Amino acid sequence: MIIYNVTTNIHESVHDQWMTWMQEKHIKDVLATGKFTSARMVKVLIEEEMGGTTYSIQYTTDNKETLQRYYDEDAPRLREEALALFGDKMLAFRTELELISEH
Numbered sequence: 001m002i003i004y005n006v007t008t009n010i011h012e013s014v015h016d017q018w019m020t021w022m023q024e025k026h027i028k029d030v031l032a033t034g035k036f037t038s039a040r041m042v043k044v045l046i047e048e049e050m051g052g053t054t055y056s057i058q059y060t061t062d063n064k065e066t067l068q069r070y071y072d073e074d075a076p077r078l079r080e081e082a083l084a085l086f087g088d089k090m091l092a093f094r095t096e097l098e099l100i101s102e103h
Helices: 012-031 064-073 075-089
Strands: 002-010 037-043 052-060 091-096
Touching: 002 064, 012 037, 012 052, 012 075, 052 064, 064 075, 064 091, 075 091
Parallel strands: none
Antiparallel strands: 002 052, 002 091, 037 052
16 A cells, blocks of 8 residues: 655644645545545644644555556646645645555
8 A cells, every 4th residue: 555645834824724625625636536545634743943734644545556647647736726725825745655564
């Protein structure tokens, strides 16, 4: 299993708007691509020097090929929407994780 992790720091001035958009639209739009089997959103429990609040959204998929299809077919459109709505009030970085075992 591959976990596509998007870590986002969101500025306080747009936090509530971003949270509503994430939970009511964006995560659903990502799942609607059919390339992920589930998603979870977690809050990062550290104080950032730059301020804001940091979250991690973790999408699961079966393999790297499916994730690559997401990058090629869907990611540009979905990223553009976030940039248009939140611009420099949002800082995101992405990591790919491979599940080794669960205990």
